[in-house]
Amino acid sequence: MEYKFTIIVPVYNEIESLPRLFKYLGDYLKKASKKSCVLLVDDGSSDGSANEIEKFCLDTPDFKCLIFDKNYGKGAALKAAFDHTETPLLGYLDADLQTHPEDFELLFPYIQEFGLVTGWRKNRKDTLVKRISSKTGNAVRIFFTKDNIHDTGCPLKILYTEDAKRIPLFKGLQRFLPAMILLQDKPIKEVVINHYPREAGTSKYNFKNRFLGPLVDCFAYVWIKKSYIDYNLKAKHG
Template sequence: MASITIVIPVYNEEAGIPAIVEAFGPYFKSTSLNAKVLFVNDGSTDQSLQEIEKVCLLNDHFEFISFEKNAGLSAAIKAGFDYSQSDWVGYIDADLQTDPMDFLSYEAFLGEFDLITGKRVNRKDSFVKNLSSSFANWFRDSLLHDHVSDSGCPLKIIRKDLAVSLPFFKGMHRFIPALVLMQGGKLKELPVSHFPRVTGKSKFHLWNRLLSPFLDTLAVRWMMKRKIDYKIRSTNSLTHPN
């Protein structure tokens, strides 16, 4: 049976940890994969780590790693990918604005695609957040041509070996589809449900939703243009790259 680790970055989400456990109960019962959740505590200053430790002590489906200090969402995702011991890795936000049950619709495509990512339908965010996200997606696709309408959707499944090979940098979580394509992978975008935030506070605002993604998009475009690509026609060497 193929295995998957769902990575959940956590930063000051103490009130939402019990809800995460409850939301994943039906998923664990329904999935065709050998599934676990890996919490990545990103230097929380509230009681998030203590709540996570309680969950992991009582439920074998949950594990955790904890940073010494806050390192950011992209670092938490990378650490989760690096520490996962599974064929596939998934990603979902701790705020549960997306539903882990939507991962089930991804499973039929795992043999054909390297990344399955969500497109949030009827988003329950503020007007400003939706507007800035729409502009960022349009700008990103105009330059990177990944043809994904919701690159930042926090509901993804990716092949583990491909996930750890991606170039990581602050803000890279917005560009996973483009980076997968740059590595020669295939992706599929599927509609997923979206809900209002119930606990915690958003870690993003207009400034870091527009300026940082703008600069990062230019950086990713530069990487795509400068990517080294070659194909071996023939060789008598017995040495193969790892």
């Protein structure tokens, strides 16, 4: 049976989270409503994550990986995964498991009507500082993009692979996936999902990369929006 859905997981220094991640993903693949595989992308980890990922993928069916030679950032990890995905649909999940793969099942019912379906972590399990910085960064992003998404940082998303491949590579790409799908004239949908506290490893986010980083990236998005060209074929022969 052909795979229909690829779960993309960017990884950066998550050695402590990997055993739990592998188990959760493996358990979900056994019961997923669509035949699914996993594509792990190690973004230049320095803690041994890359070796563990390679070893696991070589020994485990339905798991594949991309290993970067150095740290390029989550946007680059996602774009590389988009470019190497062969299934009609793809999803995105963070390695810290603050969202669970089972909740893709909450998004699937809407994907036929929308270009992108994203989770909304309405009841966050983060620290106060993380919630405030996320809320501030989100407000700044909405001001520039007008996508009106409550929780664009939610890593649980589903979109069509052909649309994902049309998204250009730029720093902070992960923050603008809904906006980039809107540029393709496709509607987007938010669905309330569960959010869980981090159980292993340490967060890579702080005020600088949750507010200042997104602010700078918004200017890149504004330029891309003005320059973005998309096309659809009327016919193809031969």
